[in-house]
Amino acid sequence: MQSRELFVSAPGKVILHGEHSVVHGKVALAVSVNLRTYLRLQSTSSGQVCINLPNIDTFLSWEITALQPLLAGSKAEQRDPKELDADLLKKLREFTGISDDSTDTRSMAVLAFLYMYLTVFAESLASITVSVWSELPTGAGLGSSAAYNVCLSAALLSARGNISPLLMAQQESARWSKDEMELINRWAFMGEKIIHGNPSGVDNAVGTWGGFLRYHSGNITPLSWVPILRILLTNTKVPRSTKVLVSGVKDKINKFPSVMRPVLESVSAVSCTCEQTLTEMAEHGPSAEHYNILEELIDINQHHLNVMGVGHSSLDTLCRVTLSKGLHSKLTGAGGGGCGITLLRPETDTSVIQSAVEELKACGFDCWETSIGAPGVQQHSSAAISPDVLKILNSY
Numbered sequence: 001m002q003s004r005e006l007f008v009s010a011p012g013k014v015i016l017h018g019e020h021s022v023v024h025g026k027v028a029l030a031v032s033v034n035l036r037t038y039l040r041l042q043s044t045s046s047g048q049v050c051i052n053l054p055n056i057d058t059f060l061s062w063e064i065t066a067l068q069p070l071l072a073g074s075k076a077e078q079r080d081p082k083e084l085d086a087d088l089l090k091k092l093r094e095f096t097g098i099s100d101d102s103t104d105t106r107s108m109a110v111l112a113f114l115y116m117y118l119t120v121f122a123e124s125l126a127s128i129t130v131s132v133w134s135e136l137p138t139g140a141g142l143g144s145s146a147a148y149n150v151c152l153s154a155a156l157l158s159a160r161g162n163i164s165p166l167l168m169a170q171q172e173s174a175r176w177s178k179d180e181m182e183l184i185n186r187w188a189f190m191g192e193k194i195i196h197g198n199p200s201g202v203d204n205a206v207g208t209w210g211g212f213l214r215y216h217s218g219n220i221t222p223l224s225w226v227p228i229l230r231i232l233l234t235n236t237k238v239p240r241s242t243k244v245l246v247s248g249v250k251d252k253i254n255k256f257p258s259v260m261r262p263v264l265e266s267v268s269a270v271s272c273t274c275e276q277t278l279t280e281m282a283e284h285g286p287s288a289e290h291y292n293i294l295e296e297l298i299d300i301n302q303h304h305l306n307v308m309g310v311g312h313s314s315l316d317t318l319c320r321v322t323l324s325k326g327l328h329s330k331l332t333g334a335g336g337g338g339c340g341i342t343l344l345r346p347e348t349d350t351s352v353i354q355s356a357v358e359e360l361k362a363c364g365f366d367c368w369e370t371s372i373g374a375p376g377v378q379q380h381s382s383a384a385i386s387p388d389v390l391k392i393l394n395s396y
């Protein structure tokens with residue numbers, strides 16, 4: 001163990017275009033948001049591994065001696081994961097009583113944690129307590145699973161000494177090297193595989209690197225020049241599971257390949273046209289025509305997502321209410337409820353936004369204007385964590 005206590009955080013994300021299609025090798029554009037997940041890891045001498053997840057009311061501990069036998073016969077400690085250790089996952093499912101088809105919030109969080117802990121610390125299981133708290137709504141399309149997995153990955157690798165201890169004396173926050181970030185990202189992807197089933201990797205890439213990026217078949221291209229966009233986020237609060245939605249789209253593609261493939265292709269073209277428009281906006285300055293294009297692309301993509309079967313009546317309501325104010329919206333993330341984004345123009349009047357927000361709140365939704373492009377995973381000193389967050393993390 002490298003240190004007695006460490007803090008890390010990672011941001012959530014919005015997908016501008018390309019959710020679901022990205023799972024099938026198409027282009028997506030995604031950007032980090034200013035809502036973060038925070039993790040505190042303490043090394044202890046209790047002989048136990050403890051996890052505290054106050055957002056989902058989960059507080060559990062295991063004796064290390066009870067976990068050790070799960071590693072019997074399994075591969076040596078993985079330094080750089082390429083794929084899930086199916087045998088260990090099976091043993092873990094038996095140990096925890098979590099079935100293959102479970103999408104239960106707590107079960108998925110616990111399984112991802114125990115799997116990552118056991119594979120990172122396989123050579124010598126350490127006694128630790130991990131506490132995670134997030135500003136992100138859980139399971140609402142803003143990449144809460146990815147932020148959770150990126151935090152777990154960074155903290156466990158750091159505590160194990162597989163990535164460098166970062167903070168110098170008096171330093172409040174710091175980021176790892178490119179190679180270390182790539183390792184964090186690959187481990188986080190393993191956690192996403194456990195929670196999602198078949199993730200594209202876009203969400204953990206944003207949680208790791210932060211900023212605005214283009215994601216295509218595992219290739220990550222940062223888009224640092226993108227103009228600042230004003231985005232209104234709406235949480236319909238309709239619960240959904242990314243795993244279930246992703247698998248539903250796959251079934252639809254298998255059932256109607258010749259119908260669905262052009263839809264995925266068209267979404268990819270939407271992402272590329274959006275990227276091209278953003279480039280022009282950055283080069284020549286944004287014009288009203290650029291915003292017209294961005295709005296039309298949002299409408300087109302929302303229709304495509306409905307064709308894929310990941311819409312929801314609550315998201316239709318969001319689109320209808322905002323359109324009545326001249327604003328354009330689409331779902332973001334896996335859909336089926338959860339969150340949507342509404343593009344605001346630079347000149348959109350506060351009174352217009354306020355009246356949209358009031359109407360959306362009357363539907364039972366939460367709304368807030370978000371700032372995009374937050375930094376990716378970071379290590380912090382306790383002094384860098386806000387007192388409210390620190391109070392929660394330190395209460396376990």
Ligand SMILES: Nc1ncnc2c1ncn2[C@@H]1O[C@H](COP(=O)(O)OP(=O)(O)OP(=O)(O)O)[C@@H](O)[C@H]1O
Binds near residue numbers: 037108134138144146
């Ligand atoms: N703060 C948290 N504490 C514990 N577990 C969490 C937390 N945030 C997310 N999770 C885990 O992630 C799961 C939600 O992942 P899911 O992929 O369905 O939604 P999302 O990541 O919020 O949305 P999307 O994947 O569409 O962006 C939860 O069921 C839980 O297992």
Ligand SMILES: C[C@@](O)(CCO)CC(=O)[O-]
Binds near residue numbers: 023201202242
């Ligand atoms: C629905 C999806 O495309 C985005 C979820 O935020 C799934 C994925 O890319 O892993």
Ligand SMILES: [Mg+2]
Binds near residue numbers: 203
């Ligand atoms: Mg997720």
